[in-house]
Amino acid sequence: MQELDTVIALSRTQFAATALYHYLFVPLTLGLSVLLATMETIYVVTGRDIYRRMTHFWAKLFAINFALGVATGLTMEFEFGTNWSTYSHFVGDIFGAPLAIEGLMAFFLESTFVGLMLFGWGKLSRGKHLLVTYMVALGSNLSALWILVANGYMQKPIGSSFNPDTMRMELTSFTDLIFSPEAQAKFVHTSIAGYLTAALFVLGISAFYMLRGRHLELAKRSFRVAALFGLFASVGVISLGDALGFINGSAQPTKLAAMEGLWETAEAPAGFNLIAWPNQDEQRNDFELQVPYLLTPLVTHGFEESIPGVKDLVADAETKIRNGIPALTALRTLRENPDDAQALEQFEAHQDNLGYALLVQRYAEDVSQATDAQIARAAADTIPPVATVFWSFRVMVGTAFLMMAFLIVSVIYSLRDTLLEKRWLLRVAPWMIPVPFIANEAGWIVAELGRQPWTVYGQLPTWLSASTHSVEYMIFSLTGFVLLYTLFIIIEMFLMVKFIRLGPSEPAKAPVADSGPHRHSSQWSEI
Amino acid sequence: MDIYILLKVTWWVLLGVLLIGLAVMVGMDMGVGAALRYFGRTDGERRAVINMIAPHWDGNQVWFILGGGAVFAAWPTIYATAFSGLYVVMLVLLWSMIVRPLGFEYRGKMTSDRWRGAWDWMLFVSGAVPMIVFGAAIGNMLEGVPFHFTWNMVSYYTGSFISLFNPFAVLCGVMSLALALYQGSAMVMNRGTGVIRERAIRLLTLSGLVALALFTICGVWVAMMHGYEITAGGDPAGPALPLNKVVETSAGAWLNNFIAHPLLWLVPALVYLAVLAGIASARAGRSLFAWWAGALAWACTIITVGIAMFPFMMPSSSEPSQSLTVWDASSSQGTLAWMLAFTLVFVPIICIYTSWAFWVMRGKVTPESIAHDEHAY
Amino acid sequence: MKQILLFIFWLCVAMVAIALTIVLGERGAWYFAWVVGTVMIVLIAAAGTAIIDARYEEEHD
Numbered sequence: 003m004q005e006l007d008t009v010i011a012l013s014r015t016q017f018a019a020t021a022l023y024h025y026l027f028v029p030l031t032l033g034l035s036v037l038l039a040t041m042e043t044i045y046v047v048t049g050r051d052i053y054r055r056m057t058h059f060w061a062k063l064f065a066i067n068f069a070l071g072v073a074t075g076l077t078m079e080f081e082f083g084t085n086w087s088t089y090s091h092f093v094g095d096i097f098g099a100p101l102a103i104e105g106l107m108a109f110f111l112e113s114t115f116v117g118l119m120l121f122g123w124g125k126l127s128r129g130k131h132l133l134v135t136y137m138v139a140l141g142s143n144l145s146a147l148w149i150l151v152a153n154g155y156m157q158k159p160i161g162s163s164f165n166p167d168t169m170r171m172e173l174t175s176f177t178d179l180i181f182s183p184e185a186q187a188k189f190v191h192t193s194i195a196g197y198l199t200a201a202l203f204v205l206g207i208s209a210f211y212m213l214r215g216r217h218l219e220l221a222k223r224s225f226r227v228a229a230l231f232g233l234f235a236s237v238g239v240i241s242l243g244d245a246l247g248f249i250n251g252s253a254q255p256t257k258l259a260a261m262e263g264l265w266e267t268a269e270a271p272a273g274f275n276l277i278a279w280p281n282q283d284e285q286r287n288d289f290e291l292q293v294p295y296l297l298t299p300l301v302t303h304g305f306e307e308s309i310p311g312v313k314d315l316v317a318d319a320e321t322k323i324r325n326g327i328p329a330l331t332a333l334r335t336l337r338e339n340p341d342d343a344q345a346l347e348q349f350e351a352h353q354d355n356l357g358y359a360l361l362v363q364r365y366a367e368d369v370s371q372a373t374d375a376q377i378a379r380a381a382a383d384t385i386p387p388v389a390t391v392f393w394s395f396r397v398m399v400g401t402a403f404l405m406m407a408f409l410i411v412s413v414i415y416s417l418r419d420t421l422l423e424k425r426w427l428l429r430v431a432p433w434m435i436p437v438p439f440i441a442n443e444a445g446w447i448v449a450e451l452g453r454q455p456w457t458v459y460g461q462l463p464t465w466l467s468a469s470t471h472s473v474e475y476m477i478f479s480l481t482g483f484v485l486l487y488t489l490f491i492i493i494e495m496f497l498m499v500k501f502i503r504l505g506p507s508e509p510a511k512a513p514v515a516d517s518g519p520h521r522h523s524s525q526w527s528e529i
Numbered sequence: 530m531d532i533y534i535l536l537k538v539t540w541w542v543l544l545g546v547l548l549i550g551l552a553v554m555v556g557m558d559m560g561v562g563a564a565l566r567y568f569g570r571t572d573g574e575r576r577a578v579i580n581m582i583a584p585h586w587d588g589n590q591v592w593f594i595l596g597g598g599a600v601f602a603a604w605p606t607i608y609a610t611a612f613s614g615l616y617v618v619m620l621v622l623l624w625s626m627i628v629r630p631l632g633f634e635y636r637g638k639m640t641s642d643r644w645r646g647a648w649d650w651m652l653f654v655s656g657a658v659p660m661i662v663f664g665a666a667i668g669n670m671l672e673g674v675p676f677h678f679t680w681n682m683v684s685y686y687t688g689s690f691i692s693l694f695n696p697f698a699v700l701c702g703v704m705s706l707a708l709a710l711y712q713g714s715a716m717v718m719n720r721g722t723g724v725i726r727e728r729a730i731r732l733l734t735l736s737g738l739v740a741l742a743l744f745t746i747c748g749v750w751v752a753m754m755h756g757y758e759i760t761a762g763g764d765p766a767g768p769a770l771p772l773n774k775v776v777e778t779s780a781g782a783w784l785n786n787f788i789a790h791p792l793l794w795l796v797p798a799l800v801y802l803a804v805l806a807g808i809a810s811a812r813a814g815r816s817l818f819a820w821w822a823g824a825l826a827w828a829c830t831i832i833t834v835g836i837a838m839f840p841f842m843m844p845s846s847s848e849p850s851q852s853l854t855v856w857d858a859s860s861s862q863g864t865l866a867w868m869l870a871f872t873l874v875f876v877p878i879i880c881i882y883t884s885w886a887f888w889v890m891r892g893k894v895t896p897e898s899i900a901h902d903e904h905a906y
Numbered sequence: 907m908k909q910i911l912l913f914i915f916w917l918c919v920a921m922v923a924i925a926l927t928i929v930l931g932e933r934g935a936w937y938f939a940w941v942v943g944t945v946m947i948v949l950i951a952a953a954g955t956a957i958i959d960a961r962y963e964e965e966h967d
């Protein structure tokens with residue numbers, strides 16, 4: 003049991019580390035591809051060369067980021083099998099499908115056209131090249147769509163049912179799966195968060211140039227396009243975040259309770275915890291600062307409903323565990339004798355709560371013998387780590403509003419064309435570049451840590467999902483990933499900074515002997 | 530015929546198509562990477578070689594990613610069991626493969642010799658190692674892997690990772706590398722000029738002959754090793770649960786399908802024919818024909834393995850009756866059907882735009898032609 | 907003849923687009939919102955930037 007706990011902990015650490023790392027590069031790819039398409043649209047419509055150079059420059063930074071996104075994405079595609087084999091078997095019938103479709107529909111599109119986008123400038127007409135860039139943007143966002151359909155299933159499993167003949171979940175409705183409200187809201191939220199990330203990236207670097215008085219014309223235009231793009235994205239990301247919270251309220255009450263630090267069920271009209279110190283052991287907040295009446299309309303989009311708190315949710319989980327235990331014992335009987343009609347009847351009567359019985363199996367190998375203490379312990383497990391989820395959520399929301407405020411100011415000064423006078427704004431902008439990345443990672447933590455102790459909410463507990471590796475194997479692989487990924491990020495940051503300092507190529511003043519991207523600035527003029 | 534059986538067999542065929550696509554397209558790029566230091570002696574030559582595949586390696590690599598996704602969707606039990614069982618091998622494969630995108634993308638971003646030299650070696654490792662692992666994995670499938678399931682389908686792997694690199698598996702791995710080098714050489718020959726092209730022809734000849742020799746040795750080995758046979762249960766239309774059958778092993782059982790259908794011997798024979806014809810046409814200067822001949826050789830190699838093992842996909846050496854077969858390791862009927870629909874719609878579309886991409890970027894790549902491109906690697 | 911075929915082709919494209927819009931609007935309201943929203947963001951950002959050049963030209967004239 004001790005060893006199992008260690009392996010689970012290490013497997014979770016490895017998955018979280020590789021996913022969070024991968025997710026440093028993905029949002030920028032999602033957003034910058036669309037932003038590149040926007041820039042190139044201006045070039046094709048106006049025919050002004052400055053927009054071509056602009057697209058070229060940002061495409062170079064896009065490529066540096068894209069390579070690491072692809073590289074670390076390989077890990078994700080295989081890690082479900084290598085480290086979460088029981089999970090992969092249990093829901094592979096449903097979860098595998100969107101992953102395969104992602105390959106068919108999105109990765110091929112994105113990867114084939116990214117080659118043409120970077121290398122095809124001289125070989126394609128303007129219109130065709132623009133189409134290629136749009137295909138890259140579409141492909142990368144479609145890949146987000148399908149992976150979030152898969153993730154949406156983990157958050158709210160619909161369109162499936164457990165089949166005792168094959169001992170796994172099986173697909174019952176494909177359309178329910180792809181049109182799951184959870185998946186829809188998650189996709190739009192994530193995709194637009196990518197737009198916001200890219201906007202602040204472009205904004206920050208453009209401001210850096212303006213501050214130095216370099217590449218002014220290009221920087222001014224890049225700033226404008228990014229500021230407008232980002233402003234709308236920030237509004238979208240916040241409204242979708244609200245929608246997602248609303249959907250979560252019914253799909254995952256435990257996550258919602260953790261996000262809001264609610265220990266007691268909150269009768270309407272409840273106050274919103276602006277700041278709190280959640281104390282999980284004693285099931286209360288050591289300190290809280292509330293905004294009265296705000297929570298109920300925020301979460302329920304109404305004024306009457308109450309919001310269940312942790313204590314009631316634990317009691318509810320205990321009932322479900324007791325209700326689920328007969329399903330698990332019947333399943334075991336069925337494995338020995340598939341024709342046992344009585345066992346099948348018992349299974350069908352209780353199968354909705356099968357997952358809850360698996361929670362208690364962690365403490366009692368034979369669940370029919372589980373003691374009250376074991377059941378209570380399993381019930382307490384159903385609450386995710388409240389403090390971490392609570393604060394990650396506040397970091398995400400706080401940074402989102404900060405970015406929106408910053409973008410409003412940026413748009414105003416950009417439209418008035420007084421940016422160069424607002425030195426403070428230009429000085430702050432580069433420091434805004436990391437902010438969306440922090441928000442993205444915090445969002446991942448809210449979504450995935452808030453889902454614990456489940457891999458598939460209400461169906462499969464995390465403790466049962468991992469592969470049965472030894473501790474040594476896990477230490478080996480985790481060490482390998484940490485070393486490789488650390489090396490990668492050092493190289494990536496080094497190249498990023500180098501090419502940002504070099505800046506875009508400028509026309510006319512390009513001495514032939516000069517090194518770097520200045521060299522061949524005139525060769526596209528004939529396109 | 531039961532529609533579920535039909536779907537299972539269709540997906541078995543599609544898995545073969547995927548493996549062939551992966552071997553041919555990714556293998557080609559890996560061959561180019563592995564032999565980069567041979568094709569190009571100067572940095573200019575090496576850059577020319579890299580830029581021959583620069584616009585396409587990323588698209589080609591999707592075959593690999595799609596391979597993972599499709600196995601997950603259509604054969605979830607195999608995805609779960611194989612990838613976790615072969616853990617250390619999978620990690621070696623992953624780690625060597627994730628260096629590759631960086632090798633392509635970052636190598637040309639700095640001009641220092643040490644920087645580029647280091648990435649050249651990275652490209653060598655990330656070309657050679659994955660192909661050896663790919664071949665070794667197929668070799669291990671032929672031999673059987675020690676795994677078993679508990680009553681609730683939690684899988685346990687009981688072997689050591691060193692045993693995955695046994696002599697037979699390593700031979701299969703080297704053969705896979707040889708075919709990759711052949712395919713890469715054909716590509717470099719097609720898009721290269723002068724001395725680069727000549728080196729490619731030389732490497733193509735050598736690797737083709739090595740591949741044939743290893744194919745022969747491995748073939749004899751397979752004929753003599755313990756194969757697997759279902760002796761009871763294993764209903765083709767049954768539910769996807771690999772616990773309800775009896776499997777026995779006997780020497781030479783992998784030849785059963787060939788003995789039952791002698792016409793199938795044509796498939797391995799075609800491997801010889803394709804490689805020899807490919808070498809001959811390469812020496813006659815016809816690179817495109819040599820490339821397609823190599824692709825045919827890859828296809829027939831993988832089909833040969835498929836025929837030998839059918840209906841087995843991943844036999845268990847420690848608990849043969851829990852081996853994974855076409856009949857009991859697949860997804861449900863609904864998932865297989867939906868996935869087939871998506872495949873039928875999207876694969877033709879993919880073929881169209883991939884061909885268009887190759888057509889747009891067609892033509893010779895020389896050290897001179899890339900010296901004036903801002904985005905070239 | 908070619909004109910008619912072209913007309914029919916675009917008619918079919920339009921029909922498919924309308925059908926997709928209806929299905930998306932009905933079952934996937936958020937997906938639909940994403941499509942509309944992205945197009946809107948791209949167009950506004952592009953137009954808002956192109957104004958810079960238009961203004962400069964006015965000033966120079």
